[in-house]
Amino acid sequence: MRMDIHNADVPVLCRACEARHRGICGALDAPELLRLGRTSSRHEYGAGTTLVAAGERPEHCSNILSGVVKLSKLLPDGRQQVVELQFAPDFLGRPFGDESDVLVEAATDVRLCSFPLDMLQTMMAGSAAFETRMHRQALRQLDDARDWMMTLGRKNAAEKVASFLLMLSRHVRPQQEGYSTSFALPMGRSDIADFLGLTTETVSRQLTRLRKDGAIAIERTRHVEVLDLDELKEVAAGGT
Amino acid sequence: MRMDIHNADVPVLCRACEARHRGICGALDAPELLRLGRTSSRHEYGAGTTLVAAGERPEHCSNILSGVVKLSKLLPDGRQQVVELQFAPDFLGRPFGDESDVLVEAATDVRLCSFPLDMLQTMMAGSAAFETRMHRQALRQLDDARDWMMTLGRKNAAEKVASFLLMLSRHVRPQQEGYSTSFALPMGRSDIADFLGLTTETVSRQLTRLRKDGAIAIERTRHVEVLDLDELKEVAAGGT
DNA sequence: CGTTTGTTTGAGCCTTCTCAAAGGCTGTGG
DNA sequence: CCACAGCCTTTGAGAAGGCTCAAACAAACG
Numbered sequence: 001m002r003m004d005i006h007n008a009d010v011p012v013l014c015r016a017c018e019a020r021h022r023g024i025c026g027a028l029d030a031p032e033l034l035r036l037g038r039t040s041s042r043h044e045y046g047a048g049t050t051l052v053a054a055g056e057r058p059e060h061c062s063n064i065l066s067g068v069v070k071l072s073k074l075l076p077d078g079r080q081q082v083v084e085l086q087f088a089p090d091f092l093g094r095p096f097g098d099e100s101d102v103l104v105e106a107a108t109d110v111r112l113c114s115f116p117l118d119m120l121q122t123m124m125a126g127s128a129a130f131e132t133r134m135h136r137q138a139l140r141q142l143d144d145a146r147d148w149m150m151t152l153g154r155k156n157a158a159e160k161v162a163s164f165l166l167m168l169s170r171h172v173r174p175q176q177e178g179y180s181t182s183f184a185l186p187m188g189r190s191d192i193a194d195f196l197g198l199t200t201e202t203v204s205r206q207l208t209r210l211r212k213d214g215a216i217a218i219e220r221t222r223h224v225e226v227l228d229l230d231e232l233k234e235v236a237a238g239g240t
Numbered sequence: 241m242r243m244d245i246h247n248a249d250v251p252v253l254c255r256a257c258e259a260r261h262r263g264i265c266g267a268l269d270a271p272e273l274l275r276l277g278r279t280s281s282r283h284e285y286g287a288g289t290t291l292v293a294a295g296e297r298p299e300h301c302s303n304i305l306s307g308v309v310k311l312s313k314l315l316p317d318g319r320q321q322v323v324e325l326q327f328a329p330d331f332l333g334r335p336f337g338d339e340s341d342v343l344v345e346a347a348t349d350v351r352l353c354s355f356p357l358d359m360l361q362t363m364m365a366g367s368a369a370f371e372t373r374m375h376r377q378a379l380r381q382l383d384d385a386r387d388w389m390m391t392l393g394r395k396n397a398a399e400k401v402a403s404f405l406l407m408l409s410r411h412v413r414p415q416q417e418g419y420s421t422s423f424a425l426p427m428g429r430s431d432i433a434d435f436l437g438l439t440t441e442t443v444s445r446q447l448t449r450l451r452k453d454g455a456i457a458i459e460r461t462r463h464v465e466v467l468d469l470d471e472l473k474e475v476a477a478g479g480t
Numbered sequence: 481c482g483t484t485t486g487t488t489t490g491a492g493c494c495t496t497c498t499c500a501a502a503g504g505c506t507g508t509g510g
Numbered sequence: 511c512c513a514c515a516g517c518c519t520t521t522g523a524g525a526a527g528g529c530t531c532a533a534a535c536a537a538a539c540g
Contacts, residue, residue, distance in 0.1 A: 073389075073390045075395075075478055077478050081390040081393045081394045083390070098376075131372065131375065132364075132371065138378040138382055139334065139336065143340040145382060145385035146311075146385060149321055149385060149388060150313045150315065150321040152392040152393040153436070154437060155315075156527075188487085189486075189488095190486085199528075200486085200487075201488080201489085201528090201529075201530085202527090202528060202529075204487060205528095207488095208489085237315065237316055238315055397495075397496070429518075429519065429520095438497090439497060441497075442495090442497075444519060445496095445520080448521085461518075
């Protein structure tokens, strides 16, 4: 937590909020925060909750305070592709209203700080710094999407799963650089499969392979311990 | 072409330029255009030219005046994934300097209108409308990337190739809504394969399948005629 | 506990890849 | 204008990685 000179003017809820430091609210000064704070509210959603249905235009947007949010796309016949995972303190919601057709769900239990979508336009119009933050997040998401295109299009099953674990180990522990060696998988095998363009069975087989090779340990199917980070990196990059 | 009241104040080169209407320059007024125009210059590059090497930080950014630009990512062992195709009048170049690791090449012969990267920052700082255009382009690119993740992760070879042709038929003929029924492929089979996460052989086989099914005709390997658009759409969506 | 849901493991099959060779363009030089 | 070289594309045959279907197992929940 950071000490601000104007901390006293900042809404109580915002004081300890990560979104104010690393998220989009960091671009706002105390009066702006106060204004935004009046229209915002916090909510919790259980794992699996649909936050925005595919094709729907949501009325609210949110900072993710904790948990993991899953964005996915659907094909008419039911095939699914997860197109992004968002972690705290990412911002959830799209400016300019030209929403594309994604399904937004809580992958884990999630806490959000939400406010009306029009406030987003208002804030962007009123603060160039705010728009810049939004813009930068979009560019970061674009980079992530492109990295994942590489993974989806050109890596084999082993490389995909290893890449996924590495990605998680970098994201799950917020605000800390580098890799965590121990973390919970934010979703089940079938969501992982939908993220990697594989089937649950193949994901499961690759995880057991990594386990038997001594690269990771798995406890109660949801918790991963990275035993050999270099091995994992090597597999992810196609070294084996 | 549009008639502007202040056309006379607009740099000569910009008057007939698509980028001024549908591209980012549309956000600039005559004085701003004039200022930008003084630092900009036009260049042509032959198909295959490397515009920005992977990992390099370019000094210029550009509007694409004509042609197709290919962005791709490389794996250490040489595998390649094309992560985006850009068409006129898209903008090429990244604000904020946190460039990600992509290789930029001319897919076809290309004409660019380039200016220094710092001008980009200057323009964004000076014009909120300009930053908004950049921001919107990033969001559009993000949508495209996500659509393609769906294609890469969950579609089979036939669906991928059909989706690719449909995408081209929408993009190749600029400024026009809907689908073109006749267009040139902007790249060879192996680049198409690298875009679709397939091999050249598989791309070739799927193209001949579509040809034998009467959905398309191919002339001299580079020109496609869409004979049955509905068929193509159906294949792309997994209808068959 | 028993039920339900999610995960792991196995066996066989199918799509796509790999490797190989033939066929078509394009451009150059005779 | 034709012949040839080089490159790209097409086609074929066989191998393999990942999928499908099916069953055993483990974990979560009432």
